Amino acid sequence: MLNATIEKSLRDTEQRLRTAHATHLGYPYNLTARSPIPSGMADLLINNLGDPYAGSHFASEVCALERDAVAWLQELWECDAAGETWGSVGASGTEGNLWAIYLGREALPSAVLIHSAEAHYSIPKAARLLRIEAVSVRCHANGAIDVGALSEVLPRLEGRPVIVALTCGTTMKGAHDDVAAVVTCLDAHGFGRDRRYVHLDGALNAMVLPFLDGVSEGIKPSFRHGIDSISTSGHKMIGTPMPCGVLIARKQHVNRVASSIAYLRSNDTTLMGSRNGHAVVAVWARLLGHGRAGYAADARRCVASSQTMSARLREAHVPVLCNEHGMTVVFPEPSEAIVRRYQLACYRGQAHAIIMPNVEESLLGEFLGDYLAWWAHASQLTRRVGVAA
Numbered sequence: 095m096l097n098a099t100i101e102k103s104l105r106d107t108e109q110r111l112r113t114a115h116a117t118h119l120g121y122p123y124n125l126t127a128r129s130p131i132p133s134g135m136a137d138l139l140i141n142n143l144g145d146p147y148a149g150s151h152f153a154s155e156v157c158a159l160e161r162d163a164v165a166w167l168q169e170l171w172e173c174d175a176a177g178e179t180w181g182s183v184g185a186s187g188t189e190g191n192l193w194a195i196y197l198g199r200e201a202l203p204s205a206v207l208i209h210s211a212e213a214h215y216s217i218p219k220a221a222r223l224l225r226i227e228a229v230s231v232r233c234h235a236n237g238a239i240d241v242g243a244l245s246e247v248l249p250r251l252e253g254r255p256v257i258v259a260l261t262c263g264t265t266m267k268g269a270h271d272d273v274a275a276v277v278t279c280l281d282a283h284g285f286g287r288d289r290r291y292v293h294l295d296g297a298l299n300a301m302v303l304p305f306l307d308g309v310s311e312g313i314k315p316s317f318r319h320g321i322d323s324i325s326t327s328g329h330k331m332i333g334t335p336m337p338c339g340v341l342i343a344r345k346q347h348v349n350r351v352a353s354s355i356a357y358l359r360s361n362d363t364t365l366m367g368s369r370n371g372h373a374v375v376a377v378w379a380r381l382l383g384h385g386r387a388g389y390a391a392d393a394r395r396c397v398a399s400s401q402t403m404s405a406r407l408r409e410a411h412v413p414v415l416c417n418e419h420g421m422t423v424v425f426p427e428p429s430e431a432i433v434r435r436y437q438l439a440c441y442r443g444q445a446h447a448i449i450m451p452n453v454e455e456s457l458l459g460e461f462l463g464d465y466l467a468w469w470a471h472a473s474q475l476t477r478r479v480g481v482a483a
Contacts, residue, residue: 120438124333125452130379140371145361159378172316181342187297188216190325190341197347198257198291210239237269263299268422274312292321301331305390338373
């Protein structure tokens with residue numbers, strides 16, 4: 095039994111979180127779904143030790159559910175050849191990025207890591223942790239990698255192989271790197287399959303683009319591009335109630351780093367030894383329960399709402415960026431009160447809102463009312479200063 099002090103603290107914390115969730119706009123968390131974990135399992139230790147495909151003799155695991163969840167995403171991301179890819183559920187999209195880059199380094203020990211200037215911070219962090227030289231490539235104004243700039247970088251590498259980290263939905267602008275164009279560029283510069291490892295960070299939009307119509311083949315998250323791995327986050331579009339992520343990689347790279355652990359009767363193929371089985375249950379239940387139709391409806395509604403929001407802001411002469419097929423709307427950073435109320439992410443004078451499935455029209459209307467009132471006031475002040483000058 096909990097004492098009164100602990101119970102009050104937990105009640106207060108729950109209320110604070112529910113209040114914050116009600117006006118949350120700045121980060122890509124899917125707050126619609128209730129926990130899919132049955133109450134009877136909440137008190138159970140569930141630890142997916144070892145390789146998801148080998149399991150272990152540790153019986154408190156749900157590796158079968160993990161394999162089902164991975165298979166769902168393998169089909170979504172067009173892993174055509176059966177048995178050639180491997181996947182696991184980890185702690186986050188960041189863990190997936192780190193492990194993928196590690197797999198790339200083990201395949202190509204002398205490789206240089208190449209990423210765009212808009213890549214998630216976990217990419218250069220992985221380079222520091224793994225002691226890999228990293229090169230940042232400039233982006234277009236919309237946040238997508240500039241393939242022309244990549245063409246300028248590649249000849250400077252003095253024959254070294256490359257690990258290329260691309261993004262499907264960049265952090266601040268929601269841009270989609272053209273995977274097909276990058277692969278073509280690598281081929282043209284002599285970086286064939288034996289001299290490159292290509293990873294796609296699809297933390298958010300790898301669970302969006304596959305469900306939309308009219309998406310260019312080049313930006314789709316797909317192993318048909320000849321890439322080596324894709325990662326996504328569970329707590330974003332998938333909708334789990336805890337941070338987690340999924341990585342899928344070509345099995346040849348995983349086999350290269352696998353080692354047998356005798357006392358587990360399994361293989362060590364993941365970054366963490368103990369992995370959260372409750373996260374596995376949540377990912378599995380969300381993917382199979384919500385299904386392709388559910389995610390398609392979510393993706394279409396969110397993209398449509400982002401376009402509506404962008405149009406409303408432009409009508410008020412607010413400079414806005416919203417990438418095609420994106421759910422991220424970028425605009426000038428407002429007052430601190432608005433930033434705090436809606437928990438907006440801000441960078442260099444810009445802020446963004448991300449229209450996730452939990453963002454209803456009422457919340458958008460409330461935000462637009464607050465933002466446009468601030469914008470009108472700020473614009474009036476700017477005009478006054480201009481006249482005074």
